[in-house]
Structure formats: C-alpha cells, structure tokens
Amino acid sequence: MGFEYFTPTKVIFGKGTEEKTGELVKEQGGHKVLIHYGGGSVVRSGLLDRICRSLEVSGISYVPLGGVVPNPRLSKVREGIRLCREENVDFLLAVGGGSVIDSTKAIGYGLANEGDVWDFYDRKRTAKGCMPIGAVLTIAAAGSEMSDSSVITNEDGWIKRGYSSNYCRCRFAVMNPELTCTLPDYQTQSGCVDIMMHTMERYFNLNDTMELTDGISETLIRTVMKNAGILKKNPLDYNARAEVMWASSLSHNGLTGCGTGGGDWASHQIEHELGGMFDVAHGAGLAAVWGSWARYVYPEHPERFARFARQIFDLEEDGDVNALALAGIEKMEEFYRSAGMPTSLRELGIDPTDEQIREMAEKCCFFGKRTVGVIKKLDAADVEKIYLMARG
C-alpha cells in the first residue's frame, strides 16, 4: 500500500475568478502568453475579452491561437509550437476544457524539449520538462486542469495516444462554475460520465485498497450522479455546476488513486480507439463501452463489483456475489440511460464494420505489444469481443 501523490496546481474556484488570470500569470513569472482555445463560444461569450483585459491590467502581452477540436490534433499542436517559438512565448494559457488543456500540454512539451513532440505520445522518448501552463476551465469533464496526463490524436493514421508526467501539471486552474452553465445537456452529461469514470477506473483493481480512498471515491461518484440529475432538469443550477466541476478535478488529480495501485483503465483505452476513428464525445463513448467491459471482466473480481453495487446503489446481497455484481452493472447502465447517455455503440450513433472493430482492437493493444486493463489483462481478441458485445 504505497503511493506518490503530487498535485501542485493552485485552484482558484468560484464566481468571477477569471478576473484573476493576469495576476496568476504574473505570480508565475509569465511575460508573453499563448492563449489557446477551441471554438467561437469562448469569443462570443466575452470570456476571451475578459481574460485579455485581465492580462493587460497585469502588463502581460499575449498571442491567441484558437481552433482546438474535440480529440485534439497533432497538427494544431505543431502549429502552436511554431507560433510560440516565433513569438517568444514564455507561458501557456489554456481557455477551455480537456481538449484545449491537452493540446496546450503537448505544445508545452514541444517547446521544452528537442525533436518531434509525437515521440512522447508514441512512447519513443521521455519528456524532460514542459513550459509552464495555466488553465481557465470552461468544461467540467476531463480533469486535465489538475491531472498529469494529456491525450492527442495523430491524423496520420488517426492514432489517439496519451502521455503522462508531472511536468505538465497546471501551475494554476481558474474554475468558475458559471462558465459551464451554457453547455448543452449532452456535453454536460458526457462530462459527468467522464468524471465518474476517472474514479471508477482507479476503483476497479485487484489490490487491497485504502478505506479512506474507497470512501472518497464512492462519495465522488454518488455526488456526480446526483448533480448530473439536477443539471438534467436545471442546467443553470450553480451549486450543481460547482459540485460537478470540483469533482472533475478531484477525480483525476490522483486523490482517488491513493493506495489503489494504479487502477484498470481498459475502458479508457477501448474508448480511445473509438474516439480516434469516429470523433465521438469521450464521456459518451465511455458510457457506451463500460457495461460490456464490466460484464466481460467482473468474474475476475466479483467482490469488488459487489462492493460497488452496495456503496453506489445501496443494493443488498442475497447470498450470490455474482448476482449483486451484475445488478450493480445494470444499475449503472440504467443511470447512463436516464442521463441520456448511450450504453451501446449503436446508441452512440456509430456502426463500425467487423473489419473496423478488429482494427481498433489491434490498435488498442499496440498490435500485440501490450495488454490493457488489470482486473483482467485484455489482449486484442478480448478487446474485439468487448467491442462486439457493445455493438448493441
């Protein structure tokens, strides 16, 4: 039961906190900032203007770079690296959700290391540093604002890969829950699934875990489920937005993994291939495959799934631990459906061919170079079966 825990990100949480951006960049010693963002909503809402004003007040100059798409792409990362070099940028500011922050992290690696940035994601080299990053969060989902990870899609082959290191952890994260109030319901619910899954991935493992971590994880999952329901009815509920936003950070900053020995992560790997090939919303993709993954692997550790059923859904055992485990999986899928989330690929709106499924399974396992998951170590044949179960 050993672990490392390192979450250096300074969190500034609450209404109007984006006004402090300039001050926070200044505190970190930044002079010239890349403002990295996605689509036009950041511009239309006036958020970009407010942030620019805050930087100006602190005497910080900036250069904007928009256009980050969901499942952020390597070409945009390369564009960012070139621009920052030309403009002598010394601090990176992500204004957006996980895709924008991940793209920013990749730019940071590219600037602080020689050679091609894709090498890190392709497991060819290890990064030795990252340009300092701050984030103004506009979507509660990925948890990238406090996590050590980033995921980038290489358009050359549509390969989606993650890379993790403490270097890329944000120096600060500005979190104003109001900024998420205008998100469409599908994106809100998809974010909630992503948040829950970051904890569930760590929760499902084969080790003796810590009670304190299990309790925190269960509280987090229940809180997100409850507030996802509130937001379904009233998307403007500030308190519910706040609960979900703070959960997004705590779910993926390492806290819910203390003493769990790493977690499973197979569902994420399986979904990553869907995201690489079909550009689906990450959380929705996770909801679509999780039940199939869970039914495929639960016999390896039914007690853990039974605890999940008891603690998350107040289900009670009737002498049959397997039945309880399955009932918990069924309940989670019911929740996903109530949230308008898919529980199959068909409901996700995609219909991959057998050939595409085989290709995704092979890519997921690096063409035989790795297995995914720890509850059950899955090879390409296992992953293929899970995709087929998830077809719906």
Next chain:
Amino acid sequence: MGFEYFTPTKVIFGKGTEEKTGELVKEQGGHKVLIHYGGGSVVRSGLLDRICRSLEVSGISYVPLGGVVPNPRLSKVREGIRLCREENVDFLLAVGGGSVIDSTKAIGYGLANEGDVWDFYDRKRTAKGCMPIGAVLTIAAAGSEMSDSSVITNEDGWIKRGYSSNYCRCRFAVMNPELTCTLPDYQTQSGCVDIMMHTMERYFNLNDTMELTDGISETLIRTVMKNAGILKKNPLDYNARAEVMWASSLSHNGLTGCGTGGGDWASHQIEHELGGMFDVAHGAGLAAVWGSWARYVYPEHPERFARFARQIFDLEEDGDVNALALAGIEKMEEFYRSAGMPTSLRELGIDPTDEQIREMAEKCCFFGKRTVGVIKKLDAADVEKIYLMARG
C-alpha cells in the same frame, strides 16, 4: 461558494520511503540540510541514521538539531535560526510530528525574513517567504506535513500562537506508516482526535457547504474512528496506521475546507490556551473541551449538528432536531471515552483555578481584540463559560 486550494507537497507514502529522503532533497536543490527533530526515539530507533545515510548517498551534508518539545518553543526556533545561519544551511528537514515540523517552519520564516520571527506569530508583520522544507513524518496527528500552518509557544508569557501562509508548505513529505507503530496508545488516540478535529473544525460552519466536501469529511471522520479502534487493540496493524496517517494529511491540507468558508476553529483556540499553560497533549486537550464547546454553540445551527449525528453515527431524527444534535455530541464524547481520551479538564488531568480560567479566556480572545469561532462568535465571557463547563 468560492475557495482556493493549494497543496504543492509531494507525498511519498509507504514502507521504507525514508530511504528516498536524500534523493528528494537533491530534487529540491538542497546542499546543506538542517535535520530538526525532537527526543531520543528518532535516534534510538535508528531512523536518524537511515536518513543521514540517505543524505550522504545523495552527496548532501547536514547538521542535526534535536530537542523540540511538544508545544514547540520559540527559544528552540531562535537556536535553529542561529545554527542555520552559522552553517549556511539551504534546506530544512523535519524528522518528527507536528511539533517538529512547526518548529522547522518557524525556523524557515526566520531565515527567509529580516527581523524577529515572533512578529509573524504576534500578527505584527507578514512573512515574505520561507526556506524550503521537507518532512519525514513519525506521528500522524497535526497534519503539518501538508498544511500551511504552524503553532509556536513563546515562553515569555507562555503565549501559544499560530501563523499560516503558503510559503511554509512542505516541498515533500515522506510518510512511512511503520514509523508510527511504536507510538504509545495515548499518543496514537490523541493524534486521532487531532485529525478528526481538523476536519470537524471546517465541517462546523454557517455556510452552504459543498456536498462533495461534506461527503469527504464524513468519510474521513468515520475512517479515523474505525481505525483508532483497531489500533487500540492492535497498535502494530499497518493498514490501520496507513489509514490514520493519510487521514492526518488530508484532514488539514485544505481538502476538507473546500467551499466551507473557513470553518469554526474555536475548539482549537480554546485548547491552545490550555496547551500554552499546562503542556497537555493537543488532541487530548481538544477532546476535553469539544463537547462543552458543542453544547454551548449548537443552538445557533442545530441542523448542522443533526447532520453530523446522522452521517457519523447513523442516528435518526425523531422530530426534534435539537435532541438529535445533542445525541450526536453525546455519541462523540462516548467515542472519545472509548478511545481513552478525556471529555473534561479533570479527566485531562488539570485543575485550573478560576483565576487561571479567566486568564486563559482573556488570552484566547487577545484581551478583547478578537472573538473566536463562527457558529457562535465567542468573546472572553463565552470562552470562560466553556472552560467552566469543561471542568468536569
């Protein structure tokens, strides 16, 4: 519902982690280290030797300074500042519990700022920095290994004062639960009370709190109570030691205060005066006064105390929120007694005169310059009544 959260301390948790101390100091750029510690147990157990070896392997030189006592004293802090200046120390290593870490933090303030270090604790000036600090934790209680606070006693008048700033947060904390296995039961249980109280102080407030924070706090309190009971029977239980040690850090690093607006802290202020005058164990002192504080203030916010009763003790309401609140207070005192902790000053082993009680109440409220607590703002007359209620 706004807050700041900043916990930059890198935690290295598990068996044998003290062997990494040299590596960790090196990572922080330290060359010459003050090893600050308390009594002989750190020497007798061989821990000091293991740490010195680890430093030597990393090419780091060191100078030792022992002799820190519970309720650490200003004279030792001043001795440490002088020694570090003479020896050109550039990194401070605390090996011990809260008293040692607090003494180290005060030394760090003294080294990084001009003038008398007591000024900060006496609210005369604000610190502008602190020499970098690492900790090897040997007592799970104060949470100083991740907190922003330190408490020092000035022997000139036996005034005990705290000072908080982000500057003093430890760069790293080495936490090997095995190092706490030899603690006497009274100290273990007193530590558990201190840990619970760091969360309870934040939990009891007048604000709309966050569900996620409330859930984490309740999980933490229940986990500590359960594992305190296990350690009462088997002090060598590693898993229970680990739960309690990790709880000590999470309880006081800010996590359980996110969105609570600060917390009450009157029990701590009331106990500080006992500690300043009588040198009692901090956690035992808290147990001795908490019930009296709670009975005095609960009518201001009975719903919060009722929630506490429901969530911590599974008590159910019978139409009378005040009765439920009181039942929860009673249950907590029962727990303290079962842990061998006092619930009155008499059980704590002290018998202050009326004059001493009046003096402590005046000192607690800075001779009329402040009130303590938020559930009910207490002046010296209130605090005096609470001491009298706690007399037993």
